[in-house]
Amino acid sequence: xxxxELRLKFRHFVRKYQKLILIALIVWGLVFLLxxxxxxxxxxxxxxxxYEVHASVIDSxxxxxxxxxxxxxxxVKEYVGYCNEGNYQKAFDMLSEGCRKYAFNDDIYxxxxxxxxxxxxxxxxxxxxxxxxxxxxxxxxxxxxKYLDDYLSTGLTNQVYSFTSERMTxxxxxxxxxxxxxxxxxxxxxxxxxxxxxxxxxxxxDKVVRYSxxxxxxxxxxxxxxxxxxxxxxxxxxxxxxxxxxxxxxxEITDIVLAPKEEIELEMTFPKFVDDGDLSTALVLSSVRVxxxxxxxxxxxxxxxxxxxxxxxxxxxxxxxxxx
Amino acid sequence: MRIRxxxxxxxxxxxxxxxxxxxxxxxRIENKPEDYSGMTDEELxxxxxxxxxxxxxxxxxxxxxxxxxxxxxxQFIDAxxxxxxxxxxxxxxxxxxxxxxxxxxDFTTYAKTKFPMMFSIEHTNIERNGNTYILWVNVANxxxxxxxAVEYNFxxxxxxxxxxxxxxxxx
Numbered sequence: 001x002x003x004x005e006l007r008l009k010f011r012h013f014v015r016k017y018q019k020l021i022l023i024a025l026i027v028w029g030l031v032f033l034l035x036x037x038x039x040x041x042x043x044x045x046x047x048x049x050x051y052e053v054h055a056s057v058i059d060s061x062x063x064x065x066x067x068x069x070x071x072x073x074x075x076v077k078e079y080v081g082y083c084n085e086g087n088y089q090k091a092f093d094m095l096s097e098g099c100r101k102y103a104f105n106d107d108i109y110x111x112x113x114x115x116x117x118x119x120x121x122x123x124x125x126x127x128x129x130x131x132x133x134x135x136x137x138x139x140x141x142x143x144x145x146k147y148l149d150d151y152l153s154t155g156l157t158n159q160v161y162s163f164t165s166e167r168m169t170x171x172x173x174x175x176x177x178x179x180x181x182x183x184x185x186x187x188x189x190x191x192x193x194x195x196x197x198x199x200x201x202x203x204x205x206d207k208v209v210r211y212s213x214x215x216x217x218x219x220x221x222x223x224x225x226x227x228x229x230x231x232x233x234x235x236x237x238x239x240x241x242x243x244x245x246x247x248x249x250x251x252e253i254t255d256i257v258l259a260p261k262e263e264i265e266l267e268m269t270f271p272k273f274v275d276d277g278d279l280s281t282a283l284v285l286s287s288v289r290v291x292x293x294x295x296x297x298x299x300x301x302x303x304x305x306x307x308x309x310x311x312x313x314x315x316x317x318x319x320x321x322x323x324x
Numbered sequence: 325m326r327i328r329x330x331x332x333x334x335x336x337x338x339x340x341x342x343x344x345x346x347x348x349x350x351x352r353i354e355n356k357p358e359d360y361s362g363m364t365d366e367e368l369x370x371x372x373x374x375x376x377x378x379x380x381x382x383x384x385x386x387x388x389x390x391x392x393x394x395x396x397x398x399q400f401i402d403a404x405x406x407x408x409x410x411x412x413x414x415x416x417x418x419x420x421x422x423x424x425x426x427x428x429x430d431f432t433t434y435a436k437t438k439f440p441m442m443f444s445i446e447h448t449n450i451e452r453n454g455n456t457y458i459l460w461v462n463v464a465n466x467x468x469x470x471x472x473a474v475e476y477n478f479x480x481x482x483x484x485x486x487x488x489x490x491x492x493x494x495x
Binding site: 021022025029032033036044045046047048049050051126127146148150151152153154155156157158159161163 | 335336339343346347381382384385386387388389392417419420423424451452453454455456458477478479481482484485489490491492493494
């Protein structure tokens, strides 16, 4: 093949594929320029830190949605500002209705006591997403807030390093606005679960969930002519909360004893972390005793106590389902 | 769009030449060595300081968090050991200065009487609160031994890389 033929072949090739060749050239040129720019871009070093406000401590891959991050920070800043100023009413008004009612009895003075316990003097704060979870259809974002003195201004001179803290919860309401709970309050729910027999009626009315405890409001009705003993410390696990994987004992150590035909309403508290992945399924009264005679347990001989238990009219356990 | 095939080789050639020229120009600008020969002493000192600061910044960026905070404390102590009291004073948080050392003279007097000339330090604890770090440090005179150690708290707030302010527990 001579030079003229080669030239002809080349011209034929270019004529046939001219559009393709031009597109390829332009794309290659753009990639080339981009590569040039990226290679010579100056990247400023950044401070590596373990502090990520909106990454959950329990699962660092789980973050609060970006759309909520800034509003949460602003809400907290405003809330702490009001508390530091002593403007308790404005701070109280920022809380969700459930929090005001179930955490503070809708009482500004109860709220003030709480704030003064956490922040007796104006404080700085540090916010950290702790855990994110779902309740019903709502996403709850639980943060830990630490309140501390301005140690940078004092260098901890004549001071001991200390801080107070609480859990704050944020969620979106039906209108898409962000609501806030403080004081470790997470949510309230009605239960309305009843379990009963001829001697006793157990009515679990509602529960208040805080970060590390659950509190159940319960009504107990003695239907019999006898004393009904639910808890007096003589048996193991007299009152417990059944979870998916284990049971928890009631925190209170007070006796629960019903006189004939007596009806009482009381609260029962159980230790349980809201983000432990376990579900509360039932409230259990494991050693209910219907007593023909009952002398109590204070300064009563052990033989007498045992005699009365052995001669109880009835002994049974009772359980009320409480799954949300 | 139909391009005249006779023009296309020319277009290709021009594009290639432009890219080669661009690459050469950019590489020349990037790799052009600093010409220090015509600089005054002051300009030279500034240029060198800029280089040192840039290297320091990159080194800090590669450090882990705790090492970086301890480095900042090290800078403060270094300034004290070299009697650069104004430099150390300027590292202090403004409110802290107002509270404890309203003037440079107050701080200098304190540093000369309370801090050793040669530091021996032992880090015993560190707590992080946001971008503020609290350090527990045993400070001893390295010429006198560990028995002279006094525990200090140092509080360091890192506002950005190599931009920090600090305070300490005044004895």
